[in-house]
Amino acid sequence: MNLNAPLIEANVISALMNASVLEIAQLMGENRVSCIVITEENREKNSQAVARNPVGIITERDIMRFQGLQMNLEKLSAHHVMSSPLFLLSQDSRLSAHQEMQRRQVGRLVVSWNWKGWEL
Secondary structure, three states: OOOOOOOOOOOOOEEEOOOEHHHHHHHHHHHOOOEEEEEEEEEOOOOOOEEEEEEEEEEHHHHHHHHHOOOOOOOOEHHHHOEOOOOOOOOOOHHHHHHHHHHHOOOOOOOOOOOOOEEO
């Protein structure tokens, strides 16, 4: 990992849990990203506000694996194949993020300071 590379991508692309893997692959291509955060919607009681809580992730490597297994990406839903659960990183330093990624053997890390939900 390049510790001098940007730590945070401000424009995180997300999709709902019921999106097809084909739709997610198309989102990756359209937005030139290598992963999509999978979210679920939670409507606040007595409010119009909808929170989108991050619950998983799908990477381009996952998409390639599904294609290699000749799975039907149009009929495959994100919630069946996403990597989950996501974990919250409580420290925001590059070193701690790098160490956590190595410990968990992952190439991407989702960080959210508002873990209760992203407002739409």
